[in-house]
Amino acid sequence: MHSLFGVCQVSHYRSVFRDETKLDINYVPHRLPHRDRELRLLMEFFSFLLQFPERMAQRVLITGDVGTGKTALSQRFGADMSREAGKQGKNFRYVHVNCREYHGSLFLILQHVVSVFHPNFPQRGYSAEELLRIVMQILDEENVYVILALDEFGSMVEREGSDAVYQLTRLQEVRQNKPQRLSLICILRNLNLISKLDASTRSTLQSNIINLERYSKQQLVDILNDRVSSAFKLSAVPEDTVNLIAELASSESGNARFGIELLWRAGKYANVEDLDTVTPECARKAVSSIVPTMRKSDLALLGFHEKLFLLGIARLFKQGQKASATLSEAEQAYAIACEEYDVKPNSHTQLWKYLKSLAATDIVRTEVSTTGSRGRSTLICLPRIPAHELERELKDILEKGEG
Ligand code: ADP
Ligand code: MG
Numbered sequence: 001m002h003s004l005f006g007v008c009q010v011s012h013y014r015s016v017f018r019d020e021t022k023l024d025i026n027y028v029p030h031r032l033p034h035r036d037r038e039l040r041l042l043m044e045f046f047s048f049l050l051q052f053p054e055r056m057a058q059r060v061l062i063t064g065d066v067g068t069g070k071t072a073l074s075q076r077f078g079a080d081m082s083r084e085a086g087k088q089g090k091n092f093r094y095v096h097v098n099c100r101e102y103h104g105s106l107f108l109i110l111q112h113v114v115s116v117f118h119p120n121f122p123q124r125g126y127s128a129e130e131l132l133r134i135v136m137q138i139l140d141e142e143n144v145y146v147i148l149a150l151d152e153f154g155s156m157v158e159r160e161g162s163d164a165v166y167q168l169t170r171l172q173e174v175r176q177n178k179p180q181r182l183s184l185i186c187i188l189r190n191l192n193l194i195s196k197l198d199a200s201t202r203s204t205l206q207s208n209i210i211n212l213e214r215y216s217k218q219q220l221v222d223i224l225n226d227r228v229s230s231a232f233k234l235s236a237v238p239e240d241t242v243n244l245i246a247e248l249a250s251s252e253s254g255n256a257r258f259g260i261e262l263l264w265r266a267g268k269y270a271n272v273e274d275l276d277t278v279t280p281e282c283a284r285k286a287v288s289s290i291v292p293t294m295r296k297s298d299l300a301l302l303g304f305h306e307k308l309f310l311l312g313i314a315r316l317f318k319q320g321q322k323a324s325a326t327l328s329e330a331e332q333a334y335a336i337a338c339e340e341y342d343v344k345p346n347s348h349t350q351l352w353k354y355l356k357s358l359a360a361t362d363i364v365r366t367e368v369s370t371t372g373s374r375g376r377s378t379l380i381c382l383p384r385i386p387a388h389e390l391e392r393e394l395k396d397i398l399e400k401g402e403g
Contacts, residue, residue, distance in 0.1 A: 015233075016270045016278055022231035023264040025257070025297075028075045029230075033222045035073055038210050042077045045208050046147065046183065050085060053092065053145040054179030057172050059205055061194075062187045064212030067255030070187045073212065074149045077185075081147070091144045100152040100301050100361075104159030106168070109150070110135055117142065132167060139181040146182050153186040154193045158357050162198045169204045193360070214254030220246035223256050224263055232267065237278045241266065244280045248287055262286050298361065299390075300397050305346050306354045308337040311394045313364060313380060317387035324367065324379040327355065341398065355380065 021027060032039060045060050062070045078094030085092035095116055102108035110131040114121050117138050126134065139146060150156060157165060172180050186205060188194070194202055215223065224246055228237045245266065249259030263278075265286035270278040302310065312333030316325045331351055338345040346354075355378070358364045365381045382390070 014274060016236040016267050017231060018233045019231055022227060023260055028072055028079065031226060032069060032072060032076055033226055034215065034219045035069055038073055038212060039077060041210055046081060049145065049183065050088060050090060053090065057180040058183040059169065060185050060208040060210065061205060062185060062210050062212065063189065063191055065189060065214055065253055067257035068212040068214055069256055070212055071151055074151065074185055074187055078147065078149060093144055093146045094149065095146055096149045096151060098151045100155040103303060104155035106156065106160050106164040107131060113148065114138065128164065132171065136175065136181060140178065147185060148182060149185040149187060151187045153188040154360055155357065157193050157196060158360060162201055165197055166201045169201055215256055216254065217246050217250040220249050220254065220256060220259050224259055227260060227263060241278050241280050241283050244283050261290065265289060299393055306358065307394055307398055308341060309334045309351060309354045310358060310363065311391060312337045313382065314387045314391040314394060317382050318391055324381045327378045327380065330380055
């Protein structure tokens with residue numbers, strides 16, 4: 001069965017992959033090349049938790065561009081830490097929440113946290129504040145210590161502003177004489193978002209910052225090679241291909257996610273063409289098939305009206321040959337999209353918020369124009385996503401009724 005001949009007899013289908021799941025976006029690798037130092041630092045920040053968990057709650061910020069390994073780092077840490085705590089017989093949980101999946105709502109995020117411990121907890125009838133108390137009560141009852149990782153933390157700051165974040169960070173101070181239960185890891189792209197919070201919330205958050213630099217081309221080569229050896233059959237991916245993919249990912253601002261997605265797609269092209277090896281040509285095909293930095297899952301996470309708003313924007317750029325559009329043009333296009341989907345358009349203020357959050361996720365870019373006849377106005381650009389593609393994707397998602 002181990003001979004090649006045997007394999008060919010068993011299956012007509014040849015594959016360059018050994019284990020495709022190792023290329024899945026949610027897979028957390030055991031090793032994170034070029035993040036050893038950061039992982040150790042994170043361990044260091046929380047090391048007291050293993051000794052005296054009740055004495056102090058920790059807060060750490062992880063920042064860095066898309067694909068610099070923020071999520072992977074935090075999850076690797078969470079798994080390592082849980083294992084270590086388990087060995088020492090400590091009752092300890094790492095809970096990872098992508099805030100964007102909960103539309104940045106503190107209430108929904110807390111509901112999720114409660115459900116981690118009590119899956120059947122009644123969902124209705126509580127305010128966010130009450131839920132916060134309930135969470136702490138549960139942790140006390142179960143005598144458990146939690147590190148809550150708030151991934152895509154920016155979406156919560158955008159949605160909730162200072163108050164909610166303040167509540168969360170000051171939680172321990174109102175629980176005098178009780179053990180410290182809840183530590184936080186806040187993960188976000190850019191510290192600028194934090195500047196929106198009031199000074200005291202900011203200062204409680206900013207004490208420990210781990211900033212992840214973009215990967216260099218050589219670092220990406222190492223990361224990709226690691227994945228190649230676990231996901232592909234021996235010698236299926238030549239060095240040239242890895243180099244090319246690293247080059248592409250490095251020009252995509254050192255984005256490891258982009259690199260790994262390219263690697264996976266290149267493998268798919270090799271399979272389709274019945275090749276034994278993933279040639280550089282496969283990688284080129286892969287790159288032209290990818291819409292950089294946009295994933296369908298990113299779009300699906302947008303709210304219904306955000307999708308309509310973005311649909312309007314996509315159409316603006318599809319029709320004309322222009323490089324930018326004004327907010328009022330976008331507003332009109334959005335109104336038309338609302339009509340089409342038979343909903344009442346949201347207010348100008350609301351659109352303004354959508355625009356900011358779309359800009360925060362890099363889907364659109366905004367600029368302030370000072371040359372217009374009426375002074376300063378906001379210009380919207382679509383930097384990297386082909387408008388046709390964006391429109392098609394959004395219509396797909398909207399039509400599936402996932403709004
Ligand atoms: P971010 O959260 O910063 O956008 P991710 O943590 O999602 O980035 O990383 C993107 C992809 O790259 C994931 O598939 C992740 O496993 C992988 N990755 C990132 N950094 C490394 C690394 N140092 N070693 C191995 N894989 C990595
Ligand atoms: Mg992430």
